[in-house]
Amino acid sequence: MKKLTPVFTVSVLFTAIFILWGLVPETILPKGNLDSVTAAVQGFILEKFGWFYLLSASIFLIFTIMLAFSKYGSIRLGKDTDRPEYSYLSWFAMLFSAGMGIGLVFWGVAEPMYHYYSPPFLEGQTPEAARAAMRYSFFHWGLHPWAIYAVIGIALAYFQFRKGAPGVISSTLRPILGNKVDGPLGVLIDFIAVFATVFGVATSLGLGAIQISGGLSGLFDGIENNFTTQIIIIVIVTILFMLSAQTGLNKGIKYLSNLNIILAISLLLFLLFVGPSNFIMDLFTTTIGSYLQNLPSMSFRLSPFDQELTWFQDWTIFYWAWWIAWAPFVGTFIARISRGRTIREFVIGVLAVPTLFGALWFSVFGGTGIFLEFFEAKPIMETIEQQGMEVALFTVFENFPFSTVLSSLAIFLISTFFITSADSATFVLGMQTTNGSLNPPGKVKFVWGIIQSASAAILLWTGGLEALQRASIIAALPFTIIMLLIVLSLTKSFKEEVIHYEKNS
Template identity: 90%
Template sequence: MKKLTPVFTVSVIFTALFILWGLVPESVLPNGNLDTVTQNIQGFILQKFGWFYLLSASAFLIFSILLIFTKYGNIRLGKDADRPEYNYLTWFAMLFSAGMGIGLVFWGVAEPMYHYYAPPFSEGQTPDAARAAMRYSFFHWGLHPWAIYTVIALALAYFQFRKGAPGVISSILRPILGDRVDGPLGVFINFIAVFATVFGVATSLGLGAIQITGGLSATFDGIDNNIATQLTVIAIVTILFMLSAQTGLNKGIKYLSNLNIILAIALMVFLLFVGPTNFIMDLFTTTIGSYLQNLPSMSFRLSPFDQELTWFQDWTIFYWAWWIAWAPFVGTFIARISRGRTIREFVIGVLAVPTIFGALWFSVFGGTGIYLEFFEAKPVMSSIEQQGMEVALFTVFDNFPFSTVLSLLAIFLISTFFITSADSATFVLGMQTTNGSLNPSNRIKFVWGVIQSASAAILLWTGGLEALQRASIIAALPFTIIMLLIVISLIKSFKEEVIPARKLHKS
């Protein structure tokens, strides 16, 4: 193994200490255990800095959209002669699998159902509540999160492939911080990115394990949805994603990402045509219009005159912090697979395609759940409340033909998303802790793979998974400031560019 970087050493030590803190029971530290401390800090941040997250996320979206229409859109992420390494289908599949795949499967039914029963401004279980449920599901998984990913991915790809800088977060800030990025400040910036990535991904691995066991217990009578089954799932999937990680970017992640997108589309198309097709497509069309129409007001909406209403803190602000916490991981991965694309092509692809696909996904799965409740009085929400949100998808499948086959396909899809997310994360953590190496060593990836899985397993076992999620979101506050500096750094660098003329023929 090559000489370890300071970022690797600091990150491993702090991660290990954090996990050990999570193991300390409340009886030993009544007011100082991980769960209590992170709960208090997160509550303070969401209450005091909600406006900051809202303004920042909207600023990232506005910045990304403006780039499409400026002369800077002609800049290539690489040298002028570079061309994309991956075709469009593979590129979309890889960025989507790393960015949101497992989350969409988990929340595709559950989130619209929650909003349908408890919308922010209207009575639940009404047509208005259903419209708001779909609109806010589109909002939370649409343009804003992908704009957050766009900013960090664009900056990393631009500075690494066009300027020849190391592929780490600190190097992006050199235009405004100068050589200070080579010292302790740079180590701290990269550590924040690694910290958010480790615990953000570990939380998703824990949620993925819960949903896989929930699906297995709902499909097979002999399997219980308990901690032993969840830990077994984590152990099996860890072995699989570690094997995939050893094959490199162009084999394991690439092939699994293509498989993911094919399976996801097949599952979605099947339910679209077996389920209430006209209702789903009417809902998709109507909600897209409503989402775009209300996007400006939703982007800045809080409840200053209703202090008791915490809906926006619990959902919108929480999501914006969550996506920012995920940005170092997803952004680094998207940057790595986007070399050779123009900024305009990159921004349109990263913003538009996943947003449209996610909207269609929520219309099919969430729309079907609402249809079953509203028109057929099927108890979808009561099943979720009794068995947990992890069974929401499987509850919907129970109302259609081939439910067992659909459930098995969904479990397999969650597993492959699980593997690609963890595989991508080991790759990204390897890059971020080896000074931006495009091909980090298998040993480094192995270390991070073990840390991720151990974090998820230990804190799932001790009931500290929510504390882990809160820790990642707490890291999002300083990283939001870093991202705002990244925007300034990009603008400063773009002004120094010699912009190539836009070609009319295909390149």
């Protein structure tokens, strides 16, 4: 292995310490164990800085939209002669698989059902609650998260491919921080990005293992939804994604991402036409309009006069922090696959296409769940509460023909999303810890793959998966500040480039 960077050494060391801390039982450290400390810190952050996350996420959305329709939109993410390496289908498939694939499958039914029963400011299980449930599901998975990813993606692609800078987060701040990014400050910035990435992805791997386990236990009587099953799943998937990681970006991730999209669309179309088709499309159409109409007010809505209402902290602010924690991972990955595209093309593609697909996904799966509850009195939510949110999707499938086939395809889809997310993460972590190498060494990717899977397995065993998720979200607070600085850095660099171009034209 080539000489290790300080970011790699510091990140591996602190990650190992954090995982070991997670293994310390509560009996030894009653108030100082990982679970209690992260719970206290996250509670403080969400309570005191919820407004900061809300404002920041909206700033990122406004900034990206303005970029797309400004004179900077024609700037190419690369040299003027560069052209995209991947087709639109492969590009969309890869960014979608890395960005949200496994999350949409996990929450597609569960989140609308939760909001339908417990919406903010409304009585649950009413038509108004159903409308709010769908609108907020669109909101939480729509333009805002993809704008967060887009800010990092644009910055990394612009500075790396157009300016020749290393493909790491710290290098995007050189226009405002100067040579300070080459010292300890730069290492700290990159470490925060790696920290958020490692634990954010490890949490998703844990959730994916839980959902696969839940689906298998429903399909096969001899399989139980317990830790043993989950650890076997993690081991198998780890072997598969490590094999995929060694094949490189143009084989493993690309082919699996294309397969993901085909499977996802197949499941979606089947349920759309076999399920309550007219209801689903009416709901999709109505909710898109309602989402766009209410987007400004939802983007800035909190509950200052109802201090006991924690819904916005539990959902919206939590999501914004979660997406920011995922931004180094997804942003780095989509930057790597977006060389040659213009900023306008990048923003429209990254914001519009996944948002529309996600909206249709929630309409089909979440809308079907609400339809079964509202019109047919099926106990969808009762089953979710009894068996866990990981069975929500499979519970809906049980009400339609070929439910076993549907559940089997869903498990396979979750597995392939699982593999592509982990594969993409090892690639990104390899880039971030090798000074932005476009093709990180296989040994570095191997190390990060083992760390991710070990983190998920150990904290599933100790019941600390939530602590892991909270750790990633805690890292989102300083990274939000870094992202706001990136917006300033990009703006300064774009202005200088346009002025230089106009002088020489």
